[in-house]
Amino acid sequence: MSRKHRRSAAALVYDAQSNDPAPRVVAKGYGLLAEMIVQRAREAGLYVHEAPEMVSLLMQVDLDARIPPQLYQAVAELLAWLHRLESGAEDEPAHGASALPTRRT
Template identity: 90%
Template sequence: MSRKHRRSAAALVYDAQGNDPAPRVIAKGYGMLAEMIVQRAKEAGLYVHEAPEMVSLLMQVDLDTRIPPQLYQAVAELLAWLHRLESGAEHAPESGVAAAQDVTDVVATDIADASGGAPRR
């Protein structure tokens, strides 16, 4: 299978209350390594979000490196998705859309504030 069609995966870590000013890429890989990353995440009870465009961007970030400011908004949306899943809001009615955007805005602002930059829109 060509590299273009191989599965890829990237893992992020972010502790808004800790010492991480922005999410970091802590694992990434193609093929069997990607499968192992996803499998281990699921075994650990972590959520796996499959967005090829996001993975493609994260694959360009060096390991153990903070995401660049250009990805703050996209990663904030990912973290907002996770927050909705954890809070059970994924089943919320249409009024949940504004709340989800509020969470995204807060996360993007937190990332920007912690790293000294501004969220990109």
């Protein structure tokens, strides 16, 4: 399978109560590594949001780096989706071929 068609995954961590001003990319990878990221996220009870475009952008962010300001709005929308999902207000089906494990702490 070509790199263009391999599954990719990126994981974010964000704690709104901490002094960290933006979410950080704490894991990312392609192929088998991406599968492992998604599997571990699911095993840990984390939500996996399927968003190939978002993952593509996050793959460009250095590991353990804060997301750049250009991604704030997109990630804020993702965190809002997660909040709605956790509160039971939305049950959105997953789409796409890439995964984005997310966690609010």
